[in-house]
Amino acid sequence: MSAPTLTKARTGRSVGEQAIRGLLALAALVSVLTTTGIVVTLLEEAVSFFREVPFGDFFFGTKWTPLAGGESQSFGVLPLIFSTLYLTFIGLLVAIPVGLGVGIYLAEYASPRVRRVFKPVVELLAGIPTIVFGFFALTFFTPLLGDLGFELRIFNGLSAGIILGILVVPTIASVSEDALSSVPQSLREGAFGLGAAKWQVVVRVVFPAALSGVVAGLVLGASRAIGETVLILVAAGNSPNLSANLGIEHQNMAAFIANTARADISAGSVAYGTIFAVGATLFVITFVLNLFAIRFVRRYRQVYE
């Protein structure tokens, strides 16, 4: 990209150079094929699923018992979508303040030495496999909440939701820290020059200036929370619920997919089809959120870089 004219002259000359360029482009195509593969797979199986189950029954039905036999089998996905969004909401209630707090602290307040210690801590939190969080929620946090007086079943939405929030903290913290750090120093100096206190500078000048990047972090965090599988599978149980009660089981879409795949059902059955129908729904939701996030990130990069 550095010297386009030179580049063109060079590659034009040799067959070997052209072949290398072709091979590299082929490698870049792998990621395009991955997306195509995902879309084709989901679409193909989801279409044959919707041949068996009417569209309206799926998206507007309120009873989700796809693995039951005979009369009691029902494919209303609403409880599953509700539980997914509800768990994400609980998670974000924790993750937004904590994640933003960590991000703002590291970007605006921490001395270089403090940052050197705590940035790796946040990265460490991001690197822990989610199965470990599931274990932690089930064996430590749920009993702890029980001791604190909450009415909980062993598998419940409260513990899973809160830990889901902790899991998303590093995403929100690091994206918002990046966004805040890329706000030009002159803005802060101007505000200080006008006599503003530090917190006013941060809250009224730096934060609004970094808003699109911060929003991108929040959207990415939400998308991560919506797609989380194992934590929910381990700690929140195996039935979605159209209920605001957090003490009972809540299953999200990703956990349903994993749990159904574990049940070892035969390929081609309607139950097998639910994996793809739910997977397609999940993919569309996260895809839209990710596009939003990418757009927001581009915006703040354009303004300040």
Added chain:
Amino acid sequence: MSAIAAEKKLARRTVERGSNGERTKDLLFRSALLLCLLVAVAFLGALAVTTLSDGVGRLSGEFLTGEPSRLRTDSFGIRPALIGTLYLMVLVAAFIVPVGVASAIYLEEYADGTKWWNRAIETNIQNLASVPSVVYGILGLAFIVRGPVDIFGLGVGQPTLLAGALTLGLLVLPVVIIVSREAIRAVPPSIREGSLALGATQWQTIWKQTLPGALPGIATGVILALSRAIGETAPLILVGAVANLRFNPEIDGPFSALPALILSAVGEPKPEFQSIAAAAIIVLLVILLLMNSVAILLRNRYETKW
């Protein structure tokens, strides 16, 4: 650095000169932020303490070398899953290093960013980086395990180690590409221009100048991607990893891996399995910590300041 320090000092003095009310608010705001950091650290600490206190007692040579058993829990071992995880690491690396680095080179050094297809590839990679892992699992299940893609004629229609590795590889490929691109971009244009001016072709310039300069960054990215790959559970469930495999996995046969074993142990009602799960988690975390230390070492030791 000193400019920032001076600025900070200046900022602090400004605050101290502010009115009494502003000073209190400032202290409150600062404490609230610090509290957020403490919450995150506290959870990390509690997680470490729980896992260690539950699991350390189970760790032994026998635990690492034995086979899993539901009945004889006192001689429970994780060897097949541990070997499966190490195999996965090698296979995933063999896939993502060439494909990921080649993609990054193409996008940074060859692709014309004004063309819509190159921009589409870029957006696509960013998007893939945040597709839920369970969706990759579905891809693995339908396309690789039960589907039309026959890789080297090995075990199609079966949940094999290779299918698992390929699925995990696709999952972390975007990470490798994004980090490698940043590393390549950090090599200053003057290095390339110097090489081209001396008559090297573009590929010679990339191979002899740009890539060596970007290598530490690329290696860090690959290690981070690998550590994400071996910690993933959801795709393994979909692809059909066996939780309690009793023999060593092979490339074209049934396989197991630590996250699958942990998931199954967490779900067992017998209380002994809680300590087994915790001990297996410790082993997994130790592997991840080792990998991350290597990444940090590489970064500190070989990072070039231009």
